[in-house]
Amino acid sequence: METGIARFQTPLYLESGRILEPWQIAYETYGTLNRDKSNVVLVTHALTGSHHAAGLYPGDRKPGWWDKMIGEGKPIDTRKYFVIATNVIGSCFGSTSPTSPIYPGSDEEYRLKFPVITIRDMVRAQKIFLERHFNLRSIRAVIGGSMGGMQALRFAVDFPGFVEKVIPMATTYQTRPFVIAINKTMIEAIRADQRFKNGYYDREEIKRNGLPGLATARMIGYLNYLSPTTFDKKFGRSYVKTDGHFELFGRFQVENYLEYNGYNFPKWFDPLSYIYLLKAISLFDIARGFSSVEEAFRQIEDPIYLISFTGDTLFFPEEMEEIEEWLKKLEKPVKHFKIDSDYGHDSFLVEVEKFGNIVADILAGQI
């Protein structure tokens, strides 16, 4: 495992017409790049993910977010593949983001002056990074779920021929208004908190004392990361033992769980990055820049391996079926693996045992 930051002095031209200059990308790698540079697997992260996809940092209790997937003998086997994970532009784990200095050496941070970032921008930045930092002309595969799946699709459409195998999971080709609405409520929860100070909050103060609006936003997220059935199985209607049933703020276990994860969130995630990434997800439309969805998909040259989950209530499997249908109609190489699951959207993070073998086989060229 190697962690680093790649810095670029050349401008990054964004879809909005704005420019980031200089800019940087935090990244992590696992395994060894082979001699002919043919074993690269790019892992793209979801909303709150990072370049820390696997392995354990000294002192940490939890490993990287896809540790079950990446490592020796695991589905993305680091004895075979050189795995690269980056932190997307806009996110708060080391890549250029709203809390970066507005120019080198400045005390002033971008904050709300940071440009709106799109999935296309994230992908473009990663491609530049792969080309310049590792001198790559193509990669074996790109794989990611949710916002990571959007990036995978965008790679296929925007840079045909660059990726041998494209593996979008639990995602969509065009964010539906229902998801835009979820994102909106999360953004509103943050903005409604006076301690957010319209983006000019004290970062250290938030880490110390929390930001209840951001905590609420995180709790809203969970409503669609887990399926109603998972809520049933995980919590039932158990009540916190020390809370009174007829206390107004007495809690069911599920409420305790949401509080724990919600209130913890501001300690490790930045509210502005959260808003910017939600905006990127809401704006995501594979057709942007093309005359239609069909025209966008027509660009694709590389085989697409879709992995969807029946119980996903955020990006419904039907949306990935639509991608499959478009691509088949266009006679593009596509396979769709529908994983039977009632876990919910987070299946791609949690139920590795259900799809790990499929991913291993795709990477090995056996499917």
Place this chain on the structure above:
Amino acid sequence: METGIARFQTPLYLESGRILEPWQIAYETYGTLNRDKSNVVLVTHALTGSHHAAGLYPGDRKPGWWDKMIGEGKPIDTRKYFVIATNVIGSCFGSTSPTSPIYPGSDEEYRLKFPVITIRDMVRAQKIFLERHFNLRSIRAVIGGSMGGMQALRFAVDFPGFVEKVIPMATTYQTRPFVIAINKTMIEAIRADQRFKNGYYDREEIKRNGLPGLATARMIGYLNYLSPTTFDKKFGRSYVKTDGHFELFGRFQVENYLEYNGYNFPKWFDPLSYIYLLKAISLFDIARGFSSVEEAFRQIEDPIYLISFTGDTLFFPEEMEEIEEWLKKLEKPVKHFKIDSDYGHDSFLVEVEKFGNIVADILAGQI
């Protein structure tokens, strides 16, 4: 249409062990009570509903919340039935609530000292009201959706023989942890707003200047009142024309809709009532006070007419199927009408043309 407030000087014993004394209920009636008092239909409201179920107040643009259902020649035909709608205890439209004086003549309001209210309490209060105010020993029917459906079921279980026909719509017998989680995020959104002042907000100030935390809560609600498909049909991915695509706070039409309904909400609904009613919904469990769900349903004597909607993503039709199965197993009279709809939970408010005839037939004894 007649509107009034019924005041009671006798104690209302609550499920929590606490007492409301004095207490009052705001109500509205439509049609005429017949001589043998056999034509009463009680309409029970949902979370943000009120006793104003039909008709237009002078100066109002919008009629009562179920105006399409109640009136001359409408499914609940006021030429035949005497319709009574009350405002539930805890709600903010005139019945005793967290903003009522803590004792008669006091300037101090209950606020957080108000007792936790349950669906059982709401129903008990309504029964006392019906008995004392109208001198009723039984009623023809009770009908309501969502929280209103919970009340209908509670009437059937707690007061067997009191209602001839029980019509619960779009509801459940036991609030699932998924819904408790939704309620939690709404409660958190309100509490996180410093202007809520832990329940000691200035009521007039909120009506004037709004309460963004309550606005956010309302927006969260919409995520499950409408189905993802309805979001597609209603809004698509249209963007507000005057907003920039790459402005961080530029808005899709769906966001505009949520803002409009969200920011308007604090003008007509009280944040404490909202929290208390959400708590009542989370606590709802038909089995409370009985050894099991089965034991609760065993109490039922009156025919139950369930109406569920296939696209309901808040109280899933499967939950009403479970009620049907319990009741059939217990050999209780039950009919279940599954309405084919992709509208979502709010179907019971919106799609009257799909179930109005069924309700009319049930009331007339033709089904």
